[in-house]
Amino acid sequence: MKEFFEGIGCLLGCLVKLAVLAVVIGAVIAVIIAAQVIFLPDAPQPSPTYDCDDNTLYLYHHFHNLGFEVKPIVGNLSMTNETFKQSNHVWILVKIGDEYIPYDWGGPYIDKQHYEGYFISYKLLLKAVERDR
Numbered sequence: 001m002k003e004f005f006e007g008i009g010c011l012l013g014c015l016v017k018l019a020v021l022a023v024v025i026g027a028v029i030a031v032i033i034a035a036q037v038i039f040l041p042d043a044p045q046p047s048p049t050y051d052c053d054d055n056t057l058y059l060y061h062h063f064h065n066l067g068f069e070v071k072p073i074v075g076n077l078s079m080t081n082e083t084f085k086q087s088n089h090v091w092i093l094v095k096i097g098d099e100y101i102p103y104d105w106g107g108p109y110i111d112k113q114h115y116e117g118y119f120i121s122y123k124l125l126l127k128a129v130e131r132d133r
Helices: 004-039 052-065 122-131
Strands: 069-075 089-096 099-104
Touching: 052 069, 052 089, 052 099, 052 122, 069 122
Parallel strands: none
Antiparallel strands: 069 089, 089 099
């Protein structure tokens, strides 16, 4: 019986180590994405508020510079079938292969809500950032 509990203890210890490693790897990936987003020399400077339109602008430049097709989209993640005037958030869709993947705040999202909204032009995205200055 003692060997059984020692085995369980070892297993739990390994699981805790794996969980910590997963958190550390996730944090490192987030820092790398943030560094890539922040240090894009050809991108316009963010506004002092640094909100979703600033983040979307940087993600737009990041993926565009890598050669991906990028589409900014506005919507309201708290509701479905929102009107354009009810939109309160902006993110991008990145074409990867034959699919569009939503990116919001540096990471991909696969929920249905990130596929709903209205496409906007790059020029309108720039205006949103400028309006915050």
